Amino acid sequence: MFYDRWRELEKLNEVYSFPGSSFLVIYGRRRVGKTALAREFLRDKPGLYFFVGEKDEALLLEEYSREIEEKLSHHLPPYVKPKFGSLEELVEFLLDFSQERKLVVVFDEFQNFRTVKPSFFSSLQRLWDEKKETSNLMLIAVGSYVGMIKRIFMDRKEPLFGRVDEWVKLKPFDFWTSFNFVRSLVDVSPKDFVELYSALGGMPRYLLYVPRYYRGDSLKTLKALFFDEFAPLREEGLNVLKLEFGRFYRAHFSILEAVSLGYVTPKEISNKTGMKLLTVGKYLSELTNHFEYLTREVPATENPLKTRKVAYRISDEFFNFWFRFVYHNYTTLEENPEKAFERFKAEFPAFVGKTYERIALDFVRKLDLGFEPERVGRWWRGGEEIDVLTYDRKNIILFEVKWKDLSLRDARKVLKSLERKAELLPLKGDYRFGIVARELKGKEELRKEGFLAFDLNDVVQYSLTPSKPREP
Numbered sequence: 410m411f412y413d414r415w416r417e418l419e420k421l422n423e424v425y426s427f428p429g430s431s432f433l434v435i436y437g438r439r440r441v442g443k444t445a446l447a448r449e450f451l452r453d454k455p456g457l458y459f460f461v462g463e464k465d466e467a468l469l470l471e472e473y474s475r476e477i478e479e480k481l482s483h484h485l486p487p488y489v490k491p492k493f494g495s496l497e498e499l500v501e502f503l504l505d506f507s508q509e510r511k512l513v514v515v516f517d518e519f520q521n522f523r524t525v526k527p528s529f530f531s532s533l534q535r536l537w538d539e540k541k542e543t544s545n546l547m548l549i550a551v552g553s554y555v556g557m558i559k560r561i562f563m564d565r566k567e568p569l570f571g572r573v574d575e576w577v578k579l580k581p582f583d584f585w586t587s588f589n590f591v592r593s594l595v596d597v598s599p600k601d602f603v604e605l606y607s608a609l610g611g612m613p614r615y616l617l618y619v620p621r622y623y624r625g626d627s628l629k630t631l632k633a634l635f636f637d638e639f640a641p642l643r644e645e646g647l648n649v650l651k652l653e654f655g656r657f658y659r660a661h662f663s664i665l666e667a668v669s670l671g672y673v674t675p676k677e678i679s680n681k682t683g684m685k686l687l688t689v690g691k692y693l694s695e696l697t698n699h700f701e702y703l704t705r706e707v708p709a710t711e712n713p714l715k716t717r718k719v720a721y722r723i724s725d726e727f728f729n730f731w732f733r734f735v736y737h738n739y740t741t742l743e744e745n746p747e748k749a750f751e752r753f754k755a756e757f758p759a760f761v762g763k764t765y766e767r768i769a770l771d772f773v774r775k776l777d778l779g780f781e782p783e784r785v786g787r788w789w790r791g792g793e794e795i796d797v798l799t800y801d802r803k804n805i806i807l808f809e810v811k812w813k814d815l816s817l818r819d820a821r822k823v824l825k826s827l828e829r830k831a832e833l834l835p836l837k838g839d840y841r842f843g844i845v846a847r848e849l850k851g852k853e854e855l856r857k858e859g860f861l862a863f864d865l866n867d868v869v870q871y872s873l874t875p876s877k878p879r880e881p
Protein backbone atom coordinates (compact mmCIF):
# COMPACT_ATOMS: atom_id res chain seq x y z
CA MET A 410 0.00 0.00 0.00
CA PHE A 411 1.41 3.33 -1.05
CA TYR A 412 1.39 5.82 1.79
CA ASP A 413 1.30 9.63 1.92
CA ARG A 414 3.61 11.67 -0.37
CA TRP A 415 0.61 13.71 -1.45
CA ARG A 416 2.64 16.93 -1.63
CA GLU A 417 5.15 15.36 -3.99
CA LEU A 418 2.37 13.83 -6.09
CA GLU A 419 0.64 17.18 -6.24
CA LYS A 420 3.84 18.76 -7.51
CA LEU A 421 4.30 16.04 -10.12
CA ASN A 422 0.71 16.40 -11.26
CA GLU A 423 1.09 20.12 -11.57
CA VAL A 424 4.11 19.72 -13.82
CA TYR A 425 2.22 17.07 -15.78
CA SER A 426 -0.54 19.59 -16.44
CA PHE A 427 1.86 22.08 -18.05
CA PRO A 428 1.65 22.11 -21.82
CA GLY A 429 4.81 21.10 -23.66
CA SER A 430 7.84 19.25 -22.34
CA SER A 431 9.45 19.38 -18.95
CA PHE A 432 12.51 17.82 -17.44
CA LEU A 433 12.11 16.89 -13.81
CA VAL A 434 14.53 15.33 -11.35
CA ILE A 435 13.47 13.28 -8.35
CA TYR A 436 16.40 12.83 -6.03
CA GLY A 437 16.99 11.71 -2.51
CA ARG A 438 19.04 9.27 -0.59
CA ARG A 439 18.89 5.56 -1.18
CA ARG A 440 15.78 3.73 0.12
CA VAL A 441 13.79 6.90 0.69
CA GLY A 442 11.04 5.87 -1.72
CA LYS A 443 11.89 7.45 -5.08
CA THR A 444 11.03 4.43 -7.19
CA ALA A 445 7.78 3.92 -5.29
CA LEU A 446 6.84 7.56 -5.84
CA ALA A 447 7.62 7.46 -9.56
CA ARG A 448 5.62 4.27 -10.00
CA GLU A 449 2.68 5.63 -8.03
CA PHE A 450 2.69 8.71 -10.24
CA LEU A 451 2.75 6.58 -13.40
CA ARG A 452 -0.08 4.37 -12.23
CA ASP A 453 -2.89 6.31 -13.92
CA LYS A 454 -0.98 7.94 -16.77
CA PRO A 455 0.38 7.08 -20.16
CA GLY A 456 3.97 6.52 -19.26
CA LEU A 457 7.05 4.37 -19.41
CA TYR A 458 9.35 3.20 -16.66
CA PHE A 459 12.96 2.51 -17.57
CA PHE A 460 15.44 1.25 -15.03
CA VAL A 461 18.99 2.15 -15.92
CA GLY A 462 20.82 -0.99 -14.91
CA GLU A 463 24.57 -1.06 -15.15
CA LYS A 464 24.66 -3.19 -18.26
CA ASP A 465 25.25 -2.97 -21.98
CA GLU A 466 23.39 -0.40 -23.99
CA ALA A 467 22.02 -3.15 -26.24
CA LEU A 468 20.58 -5.09 -23.31
CA LEU A 469 18.96 -1.99 -21.87
CA LEU A 470 17.43 -1.18 -25.24
CA GLU A 471 16.00 -4.67 -25.46
CA GLU A 472 14.27 -4.17 -22.09
CA TYR A 473 13.05 -0.72 -23.00
CA SER A 474 11.60 -1.94 -26.31
CA ARG A 475 9.56 -4.49 -24.43
CA GLU A 476 8.20 -1.82 -22.09
CA ILE A 477 7.26 0.33 -25.07
CA GLU A 478 5.58 -2.54 -26.83
CA GLU A 479 3.59 -3.31 -23.72
CA LYS A 480 2.52 0.23 -22.89
CA LEU A 481 2.26 1.98 -26.24
CA SER A 482 1.37 -0.72 -28.76
CA HIS A 483 -2.22 0.47 -29.05
CA HIS A 484 -0.88 3.82 -30.26
CA LEU A 485 1.48 2.33 -32.79
CA PRO A 486 0.53 0.91 -36.15
CA PRO A 487 0.36 -2.90 -35.89
CA TYR A 488 3.33 -3.45 -38.19
CA VAL A 489 5.64 -1.22 -36.15
CA LYS A 490 7.80 -3.13 -33.71
CA PRO A 491 9.80 -0.75 -31.52
CA LYS A 492 13.45 -1.44 -32.09
CA PHE A 493 16.34 0.87 -31.39
CA GLY A 494 19.96 0.78 -32.37
CA SER A 495 21.02 3.25 -29.69
CA LEU A 496 19.78 5.22 -26.72
CA GLU A 497 19.75 8.27 -28.95
CA GLU A 498 17.29 6.59 -31.31
CA LEU A 499 15.11 5.73 -28.35
CA VAL A 500 15.04 9.30 -27.05
CA GLU A 501 14.29 10.63 -30.50
CA PHE A 502 11.39 8.19 -30.79
CA LEU A 503 9.99 9.29 -27.42
CA LEU A 504 10.23 12.97 -28.27
CA ASP A 505 8.57 12.40 -31.64
CA PHE A 506 5.89 10.16 -30.19
CA SER A 507 4.93 12.80 -27.65
CA GLN A 508 4.29 15.41 -30.33
CA GLU A 509 0.84 13.88 -30.64
CA ARG A 510 0.10 13.13 -27.00
CA LYS A 511 1.47 13.72 -23.54
CA LEU A 512 3.87 11.05 -22.39
CA VAL A 513 5.72 10.50 -19.11
CA VAL A 514 9.08 8.78 -19.20
CA VAL A 515 10.94 7.78 -16.07
CA PHE A 516 14.62 6.85 -16.07
CA ASP A 517 15.31 5.32 -12.67
CA GLU A 518 18.92 5.45 -11.40
CA PHE A 519 19.64 7.97 -14.12
CA GLN A 520 23.20 8.49 -12.90
CA ASN A 521 24.06 4.99 -14.15
CA PHE A 522 24.19 6.27 -17.71
CA ARG A 523 27.57 7.55 -16.66
CA THR A 524 28.90 4.00 -16.77
CA VAL A 525 26.57 2.61 -19.47
CA LYS A 526 27.34 5.29 -22.02
CA PRO A 527 29.05 8.48 -20.89
CA SER A 528 28.37 10.28 -24.17
CA PHE A 529 24.62 9.86 -23.72
CA PHE A 530 24.32 12.97 -21.55
CA SER A 531 25.48 15.23 -24.33
CA SER A 532 23.38 13.54 -27.00
CA LEU A 533 20.36 13.77 -24.70
CA GLN A 534 21.05 17.47 -24.29
CA ARG A 535 21.27 17.93 -28.05
CA LEU A 536 18.03 16.04 -28.76
CA TRP A 537 16.21 17.71 -25.91
CA ASP A 538 17.19 21.22 -27.01
CA GLU A 539 16.25 20.42 -30.59
CA LYS A 540 12.87 18.82 -30.03
CA LYS A 541 11.39 19.78 -26.68
CA GLU A 542 9.55 22.81 -28.06
CA THR A 543 7.40 20.69 -30.34
CA SER A 544 6.84 17.70 -28.06
CA ASN A 545 4.95 16.95 -24.84
CA LEU A 546 7.36 14.80 -22.95
CA MET A 547 7.57 14.80 -19.19
CA LEU A 548 11.02 13.39 -18.64
CA ILE A 549 11.72 12.27 -15.09
CA ALA A 550 15.26 11.42 -14.03
CA VAL A 551 15.37 9.58 -10.71
CA GLY A 552 18.68 9.52 -8.90
CA SER A 553 19.96 7.98 -5.71
CA TYR A 554 23.34 9.51 -5.24
CA VAL A 555 22.65 13.07 -4.37
CA GLY A 556 26.19 14.16 -5.07
CA MET A 557 26.28 12.51 -8.48
CA ILE A 558 22.90 13.84 -9.51
CA LYS A 559 23.95 17.35 -8.63
CA ARG A 560 27.16 16.96 -10.58
CA ILE A 561 25.32 15.79 -13.70
CA PHE A 562 22.80 18.63 -13.68
CA MET A 563 24.36 21.48 -11.75
CA ASP A 564 27.96 21.51 -12.88
CA ARG A 565 28.48 24.14 -15.57
CA LYS A 566 30.90 21.93 -17.42
CA GLU A 567 28.34 19.13 -17.80
CA PRO A 568 26.15 18.95 -20.91
CA LEU A 569 22.88 18.70 -18.99
CA PHE A 570 23.62 21.78 -16.91
CA GLY A 571 20.60 24.07 -16.80
CA ARG A 572 18.24 21.63 -18.54
CA VAL A 573 16.23 20.65 -15.47
CA ASP A 574 12.97 22.57 -15.03
CA GLU A 575 11.84 21.12 -11.70
CA TRP A 576 13.48 19.43 -8.73
CA VAL A 577 11.73 17.19 -6.26
CA LYS A 578 13.90 16.34 -3.32
CA LEU A 579 12.38 13.39 -1.56
CA LYS A 580 12.90 13.43 2.18
CA PRO A 581 12.21 10.77 4.77
CA PHE A 582 8.73 10.81 6.33
CA ASP A 583 8.44 13.13 9.30
CA PHE A 584 7.86 11.65 12.76
CA TRP A 585 4.07 11.78 12.55
CA THR A 586 3.79 10.32 9.07
CA SER A 587 6.21 7.57 10.10
CA PHE A 588 4.14 6.76 13.16
CA ASN A 589 0.92 6.60 11.19
CA PHE A 590 2.57 4.50 8.51
CA VAL A 591 3.85 1.94 11.00
CA ARG A 592 0.65 1.96 13.02
CA SER A 593 -1.34 1.16 9.91
CA LEU A 594 0.64 -2.12 9.87
CA VAL A 595 1.32 -3.05 13.49
CA ASP A 596 0.38 -1.89 16.98
CA VAL A 597 3.32 -0.01 18.55
CA SER A 598 3.15 2.21 21.63
CA PRO A 599 4.20 5.84 21.17
CA LYS A 600 7.13 5.33 23.55
CA ASP A 601 8.44 2.34 21.65
CA PHE A 602 7.93 4.15 18.42
CA VAL A 603 10.06 7.13 19.46
CA GLU A 604 12.83 4.63 20.25
CA LEU A 605 12.47 2.86 16.94
CA TYR A 606 12.26 6.13 15.07
CA SER A 607 15.49 7.32 16.65
CA ALA A 608 17.23 4.46 14.85
CA LEU A 609 15.20 4.05 11.66
CA GLY A 610 14.20 7.64 11.00
CA GLY A 611 11.44 8.25 8.50
CA MET A 612 12.70 5.82 5.88
CA PRO A 613 9.78 3.77 4.53
CA ARG A 614 12.03 0.87 3.71
CA TYR A 615 13.37 0.58 7.26
CA LEU A 616 10.02 1.27 8.87
CA LEU A 617 8.66 -1.68 6.94
CA TYR A 618 10.91 -3.92 9.05
CA VAL A 619 8.96 -3.01 12.18
CA PRO A 620 5.87 -5.14 11.48
CA ARG A 621 8.15 -8.10 10.80
CA TYR A 622 10.57 -7.71 13.70
CA TYR A 623 8.58 -6.02 16.46
CA ARG A 624 7.67 -8.31 19.35
CA GLY A 625 6.42 -5.74 21.82
CA ASP A 626 9.87 -4.44 22.78
CA SER A 627 11.86 -1.80 20.94
CA LEU A 628 15.28 -2.82 22.27
CA LYS A 629 14.88 -6.42 21.15
CA THR A 630 13.71 -5.16 17.80
CA LEU A 631 16.77 -2.96 17.38
CA LYS A 632 19.01 -5.82 18.44
CA ALA A 633 17.59 -7.99 15.70
CA LEU A 634 17.84 -5.19 13.13
CA PHE A 635 21.34 -3.93 13.89
CA PHE A 636 23.33 -6.17 16.21
CA ASP A 637 22.64 -9.84 15.49
CA GLU A 638 24.77 -11.84 13.12
CA PHE A 639 22.32 -11.59 10.25
CA ALA A 640 20.89 -8.23 11.22
CA PRO A 641 19.55 -6.70 7.99
CA LEU A 642 20.63 -3.13 8.74
CA ARG A 643 24.08 -3.79 10.12
CA GLU A 644 25.89 -3.13 6.84
CA GLU A 645 23.31 -0.73 5.49
CA GLY A 646 25.17 2.52 6.20
CA LEU A 647 28.26 1.20 4.50
CA ASN A 648 26.35 -0.11 1.51
CA VAL A 649 24.46 3.10 0.99
CA LEU A 650 27.26 5.60 1.54
CA LYS A 651 30.39 3.98 0.18
CA LEU A 652 29.37 4.41 -3.44
CA GLU A 653 28.30 7.97 -2.87
CA PHE A 654 31.68 9.09 -1.58
CA GLY A 655 33.76 6.92 -3.87
CA ARG A 656 37.40 6.68 -3.09
CA PHE A 657 37.39 9.39 -0.43
CA TYR A 658 34.89 7.61 1.71
CA ARG A 659 37.16 7.07 4.70
CA ALA A 660 37.60 10.76 5.42
CA HIS A 661 33.88 11.42 5.04
CA PHE A 662 33.11 8.48 7.29
CA SER A 663 35.52 9.71 9.98
CA ILE A 664 33.80 13.07 10.05
CA LEU A 665 30.33 11.59 10.18
CA GLU A 666 31.43 9.25 12.94
CA ALA A 667 32.88 12.14 14.98
CA VAL A 668 29.69 14.18 14.57
CA SER A 669 27.54 11.22 15.62
CA LEU A 670 29.63 10.94 18.78
CA GLY A 671 28.93 14.55 19.71
CA TYR A 672 31.99 16.32 18.31
CA VAL A 673 30.07 19.01 16.52
CA THR A 674 32.23 22.09 15.94
CA PRO A 675 34.98 22.20 13.30
CA LYS A 676 37.57 22.44 16.05
CA GLU A 677 36.23 19.46 17.99
CA ILE A 678 36.02 17.42 14.81
CA SER A 679 39.55 18.35 13.86
CA ASN A 680 40.84 17.31 17.29
CA LYS A 681 38.91 14.07 17.23
CA THR A 682 39.85 12.99 13.72
CA GLY A 683 43.34 14.41 13.59
CA MET A 684 42.56 16.17 10.32
CA LYS A 685 43.69 19.74 9.78
CA LEU A 686 41.10 22.38 10.52
CA LEU A 687 41.20 23.57 6.94
CA THR A 688 40.59 20.06 5.61
CA VAL A 689 37.77 19.51 8.07
CA GLY A 690 36.18 22.77 6.89
CA LYS A 691 36.31 21.61 3.30
CA TYR A 692 34.71 18.25 4.09
CA LEU A 693 32.08 19.81 6.35
CA SER A 694 31.01 22.18 3.65
CA GLU A 695 30.87 19.36 1.10
CA LEU A 696 28.90 17.10 3.43
CA THR A 697 26.48 19.91 4.20
CA ASN A 698 25.94 21.66 0.87
CA HIS A 699 26.74 19.07 -1.74
CA PHE A 700 25.77 15.76 -0.16
CA GLU A 701 23.28 17.13 2.35
CA TYR A 702 24.17 14.55 4.98
CA LEU A 703 25.01 17.17 7.59
CA THR A 704 22.95 20.08 8.87
CA ARG A 705 24.59 23.26 10.06
CA GLU A 706 22.99 24.74 13.15
CA VAL A 707 23.44 28.04 14.94
CA PRO A 708 21.92 29.24 18.24
CA ALA A 709 18.41 30.54 17.58
CA THR A 710 19.35 34.10 18.49
CA GLU A 711 22.35 34.29 16.13
CA ASN A 712 22.49 35.44 12.55
CA PRO A 713 23.21 32.22 10.61
CA LEU A 714 25.29 34.06 8.02
CA LYS A 715 27.47 36.00 10.42
CA THR A 716 27.92 33.94 13.54
CA ARG A 717 30.89 31.71 14.22
CA LYS A 718 28.93 29.64 16.75
CA VAL A 719 28.26 26.74 14.45
CA ALA A 720 27.46 23.14 15.26
CA TYR A 721 26.85 20.27 12.88
CA ARG A 722 24.59 17.29 13.16
CA ILE A 723 23.80 14.32 10.95
CA SER A 724 20.60 15.20 9.11
CA ASP A 725 19.29 11.68 8.87
CA GLU A 726 18.19 9.82 12.00
CA PHE A 727 19.21 6.47 10.57
CA PHE A 728 22.77 7.51 9.67
CA ASN A 729 23.12 9.23 13.01
CA PHE A 730 22.27 5.99 14.77
CA TRP A 731 24.28 3.81 12.45
CA PHE A 732 27.48 5.81 12.84
CA ARG A 733 27.03 6.16 16.58
CA PHE A 734 26.29 2.55 17.44
CA VAL A 735 27.29 0.37 14.51
CA TYR A 736 30.19 1.96 12.64
CA HIS A 737 31.80 3.26 15.81
CA ASN A 738 31.64 -0.22 17.37
CA TYR A 739 32.48 -2.29 14.33
CA THR A 740 35.34 -4.22 15.88
CA THR A 741 33.42 -5.07 19.03
CA LEU A 742 30.43 -5.94 16.92
CA GLU A 743 32.48 -8.44 14.93
CA GLU A 744 34.18 -10.00 17.92
CA ASN A 745 31.52 -9.78 20.58
CA PRO A 746 28.07 -8.70 19.42
CA GLU A 747 26.60 -9.15 22.91
CA LYS A 748 29.07 -6.70 24.36
CA ALA A 749 28.34 -4.19 21.61
CA PHE A 750 24.66 -4.52 22.38
CA GLU A 751 25.21 -4.03 26.13
CA ARG A 752 27.18 -0.87 25.42
CA PHE A 753 24.42 0.32 23.15
CA LYS A 754 21.77 -0.33 25.81
CA ALA A 755 23.59 1.84 28.32
CA GLU A 756 23.95 4.78 25.97
CA PHE A 757 20.67 4.55 24.13
CA PRO A 758 18.39 6.49 26.56
CA ALA A 759 20.51 9.63 26.25
CA PHE A 760 20.58 9.17 22.49
CA VAL A 761 16.78 8.91 22.33
CA GLY A 762 16.65 12.06 24.44
CA LYS A 763 18.36 13.93 21.61
CA THR A 764 15.98 12.52 19.03
CA TYR A 765 13.06 13.51 21.22
CA GLU A 766 14.42 17.07 21.29
CA ARG A 767 14.22 17.19 17.50
CA ILE A 768 10.71 15.74 17.53
CA ALA A 769 9.69 18.28 20.16
CA LEU A 770 11.13 21.08 18.06
CA ASP A 771 8.95 20.04 15.12
CA PHE A 772 6.03 19.71 17.50
CA VAL A 773 6.51 23.27 18.74
CA ARG A 774 6.64 24.43 15.11
CA LYS A 775 3.19 22.91 14.62
CA LEU A 776 1.70 24.44 17.76
CA ASP A 777 -0.46 27.51 17.63
CA LEU A 778 1.25 29.70 20.20
CA GLY A 779 -0.80 32.79 19.46
CA PHE A 780 1.96 34.48 17.47
CA GLU A 781 3.92 33.91 14.28
CA PRO A 782 7.45 32.95 15.42
CA GLU A 783 10.44 34.58 13.79
CA ARG A 784 12.65 31.68 14.78
CA VAL A 785 12.21 28.26 16.32
CA GLY A 786 15.39 26.46 17.25
CA ARG A 787 17.91 25.29 19.75
CA TRP A 788 20.02 27.74 21.71
CA TRP A 789 23.35 27.27 23.46
CA ARG A 790 26.24 29.19 24.89
CA GLY A 791 29.15 27.72 26.76
CA GLY A 792 27.73 24.85 28.73
CA GLU A 793 24.20 26.24 28.81
CA GLU A 794 21.52 24.93 26.51
CA ILE A 795 17.87 25.60 25.74
CA ASP A 796 16.22 22.71 23.92
CA VAL A 797 13.63 24.78 22.09
CA LEU A 798 13.49 28.54 21.87
CA THR A 799 10.80 30.32 19.89
CA TYR A 800 10.16 34.04 19.67
CA ASP A 801 8.94 37.07 17.77
CA ARG A 802 9.40 40.74 18.64
CA LYS A 803 7.11 40.49 21.68
CA ASN A 804 6.88 36.88 22.76
CA ILE A 805 9.59 34.53 23.91
CA ILE A 806 9.05 30.92 24.90
CA LEU A 807 11.63 28.52 26.27
CA PHE A 808 11.07 24.77 26.38
CA GLU A 809 12.92 22.03 28.14
CA VAL A 810 12.56 18.60 26.55
CA LYS A 811 12.86 15.52 28.75
CA TRP A 812 12.80 11.92 27.65
CA LYS A 813 11.67 11.01 31.17
CA ASP A 814 8.49 10.68 33.17
CA LEU A 815 8.24 13.77 35.36
CA SER A 816 6.36 14.32 38.57
CA LEU A 817 4.90 17.74 39.26
CA ARG A 818 7.84 18.39 41.54
CA ASP A 819 10.40 17.48 38.86
CA ALA A 820 8.56 19.71 36.45
CA ARG A 821 8.70 22.68 38.78
CA LYS A 822 12.45 22.24 39.14
CA VAL A 823 12.84 22.17 35.36
CA LEU A 824 10.78 25.33 34.98
CA LYS A 825 12.84 27.10 37.64
CA SER A 826 16.04 26.35 35.79
CA LEU A 827 14.48 27.62 32.56
CA GLU A 828 13.67 30.90 34.27
CA ARG A 829 17.30 31.18 35.19
CA LYS A 830 18.41 30.44 31.62
CA ALA A 831 16.12 33.16 30.32
CA GLU A 832 18.46 35.70 31.92
CA LEU A 833 21.20 34.63 29.54
CA LEU A 834 19.20 35.53 26.44
CA PRO A 835 19.63 38.82 24.60
CA LEU A 836 15.88 39.04 23.99
CA LYS A 837 13.35 41.51 25.41
CA GLY A 838 9.64 40.75 25.70
CA ASP A 839 7.13 38.57 27.50
CA TYR A 840 8.77 35.35 28.61
CA ARG A 841 6.88 32.08 28.94
CA PHE A 842 8.14 28.63 29.85
CA GLY A 843 7.26 25.13 28.80
CA ILE A 844 8.10 21.46 29.05
CA VAL A 845 7.81 18.60 26.61
CA ALA A 846 8.32 15.43 28.64
CA ARG A 847 7.73 11.76 27.98
CA GLU A 848 5.07 11.70 30.64
CA LEU A 849 4.12 14.74 32.68
CA LYS A 850 2.08 14.34 35.85
CA GLY A 851 -0.04 17.33 36.75
CA LYS A 852 0.22 19.02 33.38
CA GLU A 853 -3.29 20.44 33.75
CA GLU A 854 -2.25 22.19 36.93
CA LEU A 855 0.83 23.66 35.25
CA ARG A 856 -1.26 24.86 32.33
CA LYS A 857 -3.61 26.66 34.72
CA GLU A 858 -0.59 28.49 36.04
CA GLY A 859 0.31 29.69 32.57
CA PHE A 860 3.00 27.19 31.66
CA LEU A 861 3.07 25.22 28.43
CA ALA A 862 3.04 21.62 29.51
CA PHE A 863 3.07 18.67 27.14
CA ASP A 864 4.00 15.05 27.04
CA LEU A 865 4.28 12.34 24.43
CA ASN A 866 0.51 11.87 24.36
CA ASP A 867 0.10 15.48 23.24
CA VAL A 868 2.92 15.12 20.75
CA VAL A 869 1.43 12.11 19.01
CA GLN A 870 -2.05 13.65 19.01
CA TYR A 871 -0.90 15.38 15.88
CA SER A 872 -0.70 12.05 14.19
CA LEU A 873 -4.36 11.33 14.77
CA THR A 874 -5.32 13.94 12.22
CA PRO A 875 -3.82 12.91 8.89
CA SER A 876 -1.97 15.81 7.30
CA LYS A 877 -4.21 15.75 4.27
CA PRO A 878 -6.58 13.24 2.75
CA ARG A 879 -5.65 12.10 -0.72
CA GLU A 880 -7.73 13.64 -3.43
CA PRO A 881 -9.79 11.27 -5.50
Ligand SMILES: Nc1ncnc2c1ncn2[C@@H]1O[C@H](COP(=O)(O)OP(=O)(O)OP(=O)(O)O)[C@@H](O)[C@H]1O
Nearest residue numbers: 410411412414439440441442443444445553613614
Ligand atom coordinates in the same frame (compact mmCIF):
# COMPACT_ATOMS: atom_id res chain seq x y z
N1 LIG B 1 5.14 6.12 0.15
C1 LIG B 1 5.35 4.83 0.43
N2 LIG B 1 4.37 4.07 0.95
C2 LIG B 1 4.61 2.76 1.23
N3 LIG B 1 5.77 2.14 1.02
C3 LIG B 1 6.77 2.83 0.48
C4 LIG B 1 6.63 4.21 0.17
N4 LIG B 1 7.79 4.66 -0.32
C5 LIG B 1 8.62 3.62 -0.32
N5 LIG B 1 8.03 2.52 0.16
C6 LIG B 1 8.65 1.21 0.29
O1 LIG B 1 9.98 1.37 0.79
C7 LIG B 1 10.90 0.57 0.06
C8 LIG B 1 11.96 1.45 -0.57
O2 LIG B 1 11.38 2.32 -1.50
P1 LIG B 1 11.97 2.58 -2.94
O3 LIG B 1 12.53 1.34 -3.51
O4 LIG B 1 10.96 3.30 -3.72
O5 LIG B 1 13.16 3.56 -2.55
P2 LIG B 1 14.26 4.19 -3.49
O6 LIG B 1 14.45 5.58 -3.03
O7 LIG B 1 13.92 3.97 -4.90
O8 LIG B 1 15.50 3.32 -3.02
P3 LIG B 1 16.80 2.83 -3.84
O9 LIG B 1 17.75 3.95 -3.71
O10 LIG B 1 17.24 1.64 -3.05
O11 LIG B 1 16.38 2.55 -5.23
C9 LIG B 1 10.07 -0.21 -0.94
O12 LIG B 1 9.83 -1.48 -0.39
C10 LIG B 1 8.78 0.55 -1.08
O13 LIG B 1 7.71 -0.27 -1.35
Ligand SMILES: [Mg+2]
Nearest residue numbers: 443444445517
Ligand atom coordinates in the same frame (compact mmCIF):
# COMPACT_ATOMS: atom_id res chain seq x y z
MG1 LIG C 1 14.87 3.02 -6.46
